[in-house]
Amino acid sequence: MKIAIVHSYYSSRQPSGENVVVDAQASALSEWGFDVRVVAARTDELETSRAYKLSTAVTVATGRGPSPVRELENFAPDLVHVHNLFPNWGTAWLNRWHGPLVATVHNFRPVCAAGTLFRDGAECTLCPATNTFAAVKHACYRGSKVATIPLAIRSRNGVAGDPLLSRADAVILLTERARGLYEGFGLPAEKISLIPNFVDDVGFTRSTPGTDWVYIGRLTEEKGIANLIKHWPETHTLRIYGDGPLREHVESEAQARGNVTYLGRLEHDAVAGVLAGARGLVFPxxxxxxxxxxxxxxxxxxxxxxxxxAGSSGADDLEAAGAGSIFRDWAGLAAALDEACAHSEVFARRARSHYEENFRRETFLQRTDDLYRRLVAHSRAGATHA
Incomplete structure (x- = not known):
């Protein structure tokens, strides 16, 4: 079966887990036996154009813009799997493509200019609940009202009017929390398949944990990193890996603290080694x-x-797995760390067991294979009876 994966790659200057996921899935699907082609638009290559910001603004606002159709027609896939079209691919081509189409939704950009449903330190659903031009008022995309306008135009009709979600034969969501939110925003439940991302098992050896907690991720407000440093207790040590808009703040605050160390951006292939030498991960x-x-x-x-x-998809999963501690406000951080240390062996065993049951490559591949084959069979049956 031939599978075309369509993806607009984010800039390498802003580390993207989504880019990593797409590459990993393409490789895994190919090794599973599919004939896979990634049809890519790469920001790193396109943004050198002097007209890049203007052209992508027009593409986002109108849907008219670069189309992967020619490459898709040359490849003639049995199914197209779209991960991200923003900001480099248009959407007008979607209704001209008549084969089975799957969309994976990694964030909340169909209903939120920022993609996070988060503003001023709290959850925000103002745009899907009222009017997307609230995003312009609050300059939700990169702190710019002008830059937010195309996104507000694109998402003005919500989930029902989103070109990709309305065209897709199936929508893959990654978490139960995302499923609940998108169903609330109007995405039909029958379109949704829940298929979490996988992480390859690089080999597991039960070892004595280190003494330091680690944070690994983007340095942005919604990730909780500023509050994590502010409320980090003196009784524990923390190493921070990552990059992003709050880097200078994180560097400054870490230098002022004797038990917090900022170690810069961490390449993805080094993450497993860092975690192997850590006490545990802090996910704020x-x-x-x-x-x-x-x-x-x-x-x-x-x-x-x-x-x-508490309140994120990761925390939801952690609570279900029983592989750590949850804190519901910043005053509870120190107690959560102490509780985790007191039950470290039990939590460690549960963590590994939960990974093996839910996040292995084989689990992802079987679920995805089943979805692909169901959609292709349905499409062929429809063509036979047409």
Missing amino acids: SEWAEGGIPLSYVEALAAGRMVVAM
């Missing part, structure tokens, strides 16, 4: 998270316990 995310971040799943794979802020 303050937004819902469209998908469970890879760092969380990699901690489970390494048999490392997790301490998480």
